[in-house]
Every structure is written in structure tokens, then in C-alpha cells.
Amino acid sequence: MRTTLTPLLVAIVLIVAACSDAEPSATSSSVTTSSGPTTTMTDVEASTPSFLQFDGNRLIEGSGGELAPFVTGGRGVQTPEWVMAAANPAGFVVALTAADGETRSFVVAPPEAAPFERLTLAAGGPPLLINEGVVLVPPDDASPLTSPATLSDGSLVWITTDGDLSLDRSAGTTSFEVDALRDSRVLVDDRDRVLILTGPTDSYGHGVLGDGIEASGWAIVDGGSTESVSLAGDDVIEGTSAIWVDIDGDGEREVIVTVSNSAVGAAVKAYSEDGQLRYSGPPIGQGNRWRHQIAFADFGAGRPQLAIVTTPHIGGIVEFYDINGDGTMSADARKSEYTSHGIGSRNLDGGLAGDFDGDGITELVVSTQDRMAMVGLINQGGEILEAWRIDLESRRVANPTAAVAGTGELVLIVVTEDSAIRTFWPESFAVNRDA
Numbered sequence: 257m258r259t260t261l262t263p264l265l266v267a268i269v270l271i272v273a274a275c276s277d278a279e280p281s282a283t284s285s286s287v288t289t290s291s292g293p294t295t296t297m298t299d300v301e302a303s304t305p306s307f308l309q310f311d312g313n314r315l316i317e318g319s320g321g322e323l324a325p326f327v328t329g330g331r332g333v334q335t336p337e338w339v340m341a342a343a344n345p346a347g348f349v350v351a352l353t354a355a356d357g358e359t360r361s362f363v364v365a366p367p368e369a370a371p372f373e374r375l376t377l378a379a380g381g382p383p384l385l386i387n388e389g390v391v392l393v394p395p396d397d398a399s400p401l402t403s404p405a406t407l408s409d410g411s412l413v414w415i416t417t418d419g420d421l422s423l424d425r426s427a428g429t430t431s432f433e434v435d436a437l438r439d440s441r442v443l444v445d446d447r448d449r450v451l452i453l454t455g456p457t458d459s460y461g462h463g464v465l466g467d468g469i470e471a472s473g474w475a476i477v478d479g480g481s482t483e484s485v486s487l488a489g490d491d492v493i494e495g496t497s498a499i500w501v502d503i504d505g506d507g508e509r510e511v512i513v514t515v516s517n518s519a520v521g522a523a524v525k526a527y528s529e530d531g532q533l534r535y536s537g538p539p540i541g542q543g544n545r546w547r548h549q550i551a552f553a554d555f556g557a558g559r560p561q562l563a564i565v566t567t568p569h570i571g572g573i574v575e576f577y578d579i580n581g582d583g584t585m586s587a588d589a590r591k592s593e594y595t596s597h598g599i600g601s602r603n604l605d606g607g608l609a610g611d612f613d614g615d616g617i618t619e620l621v622v623s624t625q626d627r628m629a630m631v632g633l634i635n636q637g638g639e640i641l642e643a644w645r646i647d648l649e650s651r652r653v654a655n656p657t658a659a660v661a662g663t664g665e666l667v668l669i670v671v672t673e674d675s676a677i678r679t680f681w682p683e684s685f686a687v688n689r690d691a
């Protein structure tokens with residue numbers, strides 16, 4: 257069941273990089289050279305990252321229904337740092353990874369649950385689940401602070417401990433010297449282009465996302481070529497991932513990142529892939545105040561909006577941003593006392609989007625500020641409403657997650673301090689399973 261990867265490689269690299277400190281700057285370069293025997297991941301047919309979609313949009317497709325709880329014990333898992341889930345023919349797999357890398361997974365098929373795998377990963381980041389919920393064992397040189405991604409042909413792509421991006425294909429392993437943020441998530445688009453955050457810097461002293469190091473740009477690797485962008489001045493990207501979607505409908509993806517500096521704090525901004533500023537959200541006004549970008553979807557307003565949690569550690573204000581023709585992004589609706597992130601954690605997956613109640617409208621799923629309940633929020637005419645609320649009886653830990661079960665139902669999964677795996681699945685799940 258286990259898929260182990262041994263990149264036999266020899267990667268030679270070329271580089272690039274030249275950045276101006278005035279404007280976001282783009283540079284192109286190509287490179288590639290590889291040799292040695294080949295290792296391919298031809299046995300990877302599906303993979304699921306902790307952030308749900310490889311474009312960085314924490315949105316899960318599918319449709320839920322009247323949610324019924326099923327609670328099972330985590331059985332011996334220390335407080336998990338990461339919670340992952342993926343479809344499995346029997347139901348779905350839930351994997352729990354502790355801060356020390358200890359990982360256990362379970363096949364959950366209400367009303368039953370059974371142990372599935374047990375292994376130890378390098379301590380730090382989330383696992384990647386492949387195929388029917390198997391935990392991928394990353395290559396030896398992979399940064400432990402993030403997880404690899406897969407391309408459409410099953411090839412593996414990962415950030416190395418040296419900050420390179422390595423790509424394992426039939427021709428051998430190719431490495432790109434991109435100076436990656438070591439905990440950057442690895443994004444992949446529908447054309448197998450890869451986007452990672454780059455240019456690690458300790459210049460911004462906020463340090464609430466797992467360490468004091470933030471990115472100062474990004475790189476997009478397209479086949480053998482790399483395009484790198486560096487932000488101007490003291491700006492850093494305060495996050496571990498972009499959201500890489502087309503937010504204005506012109507057919508081109510924007511790179512949406514949270515840009516921070518000590519003068520005005522965090523603002524969510526959308527750039528063209530080559531670094532031109534397209535849309536700018538309001539800065540928060542002072543340093544050391546964060547905004548957590550979660551997902552881009554239509555949350556009931558009749559148009560897609562960008563969901564943000566502003567200051568998730570203090571008061572947690574959910575905001576739905578409109579994308580405006582004048583180059584601004586502005587909050588159409590706001591509501592406080594929610595949270596999507598624990599201060600100091602590298603886990604930025606505390607919010608997600610999906611239609612869990614099955615009414616055709618996508619909810620933003622976050623926790624109440626005390627983490628004792630999950631809510632599904634929608635935007636009705638500029639007012640944020642709780643479409644549903646689930647009381648947890650114990651405090652949520654790690655991140656909430658979701659999966660579309662093998663029978664098609666959208667399932668919400670939350671792990672709580674009492675070591676319970678709490679799953680919420682539509683009533684139709686049992687019916688379909690028995691059919």
C-alpha cells in the first residue's frame with residue numbers, strides 16, 4: 257500500500273534571479289538538465305493536499321445535506337497538528353499528524369471506523385494523501401515543513417531542504433534553484449505549471465505563522481522555464497500559499513497574496529502572474545496585524561468574492577471582498593468573533609469553503625473564536641449569516657477539513673481536544689453505502 261519514493265537523481269540546475277527593489281519585477285529563465293535512472297510516480301492517480309485544491313483555493317466541490325454527526329476516537333494520537341482526509345471506496349480516510357510527525361490514519365465509514373495506516377514522517381508540515389488516502393512518504397531531500405504536490409501524470413514536485421524545486425519525471429529529476437520559502441505550499445494549475453513562494457526573509461518581525469521568516473516573492477515554473485517575481489521595498493508575503501485563480505473572469509489567473517509591512521500591516525493583493533498589481537484590498541493600518549485569505553467563491557452574493565479572516569487571533573472578522581473594476585477590493589460584508597488560525601502555527605488551513613448543507617450556496621467554514629463550534633457562513637445582501645452551526649463539545653485542534661466520500665457526499669471533519677474525530681456527513685451517505 258505504501259508508496260515510497262527514491263529520487264535517484266542528479267540534478268543540475270541553472271538559475272536566475274534578478275530583482276529590482278522598486279517594483280515587482282519579473283525575470284525569466286530556463287533550465288534543466290538531468291541524468292540518471294528514472295523514478296516516476298506512475299501509480300499516483302489522485303492526491304489531496306491539506307489546502308484542498310492545488311490552486312490554493314480552499315474550496316471543495318460537491319454537495320452535502322442534512323449533516324449528521326459520527327464521532328470516533330483518534331486512538332492514541334497525540335494532539336494533531338494536521339488533519340487530512342481523502343475519499344476511499346469504503347468511505348473516507350482521515351489522517352492525523354502530530355507535531356513530531358507521528359501519523360495515524362483511519363478509514364471512516366459510519367457507523368464504523370478502523371485503523372488504516374501508522375507511520376512517522378519528518379516533523380513539520382502536513383502530509384499529502386494519494387490515491388485512496390495513502391500517506392505519501394516524501395523524497396529524502398524534501399523540506400519537512402511542507403508537502404509535495406503531483407502533476408496530472410502523477411509526477412511528483414517538491415521543495416527541497418535547500419529551497420530548490422525538484423520535479424520527478426520520466427526523463428529524470430530536474431531541479432530549479434528558486435530560493436523557495438521552505439514552508440511554501442506547492443501549487444499546481446490545470447496546465448501543470450507550479451507556483452511557490454520564494455525569497456525567504458526575516459525582515460518583518462511579526463512571526464505568527466510558525467516562524468519569523470516570510471516570503472518576498474513567488475516563482476512560476478512552467479515546463480523548463482521559471483519566472484520569478486520579487487515584491488518592492490519592505491513588503492513581505494505573510495502566508496504560506498497564494499490563491500491562484502482568475503478573480504476577474506478575463507481568463508488569466510491572478511496571484512492573490514497577503515502583503516505585509518511594518519508601516520501599514522497586512523493587505524490582500526492580487527497580481528498578474530508577472531507581478532503587476534491588479535487589485536488591492538485595504539491595508540489594516542498598522543504592523544503586526546494579519547489578514548488570513550481563505551477562499552474565492554460565490555458565498556450567496558450572486559458573484560464570487562474573496563473570503564478573508566482579518567485578525568483571526570483577536571476578534572476574528574470574517575470579510576467578503578468584492579473585486580472592483582477600479583482596481584480595489586473592498587469588504588461587502590463583515591462579521592466578527594470567528595477564527596481560522598492559531599497564533600504561532602504553520603497550519604493555515606483553518607478555514608475552507610463548500611456547500612455542506614446542500615442548498616446550492618457555498619459556505620465559508622470557520623470556527624467560533626473559542627473553537628467550540630464550527631459555522632457555515634453565507635453572504636445575504638451584505639449581511640453575513642450562519643447558515644449552520646455545529647457545537648463540538650470540545651475545542652477544535654489542528655484544522656477542519658473535508659472530503660467527498662466515495663459515495664459522492666461532502667463530509668466535514670473536525671478533530672477536538674478530547675481526541676475525538678468528529679465527522680459530519682449527509683444522511684444520504686448511509687443510504688448510498690447500503691445501495
Ligand SMILES: [Ca+2]
Nearest residue numbers: 502504506508
Ligand atoms: Ca484574471
Ligand SMILES: [Ca+2]
Nearest residue numbers: 611613615617
Ligand atoms: Ca450551502
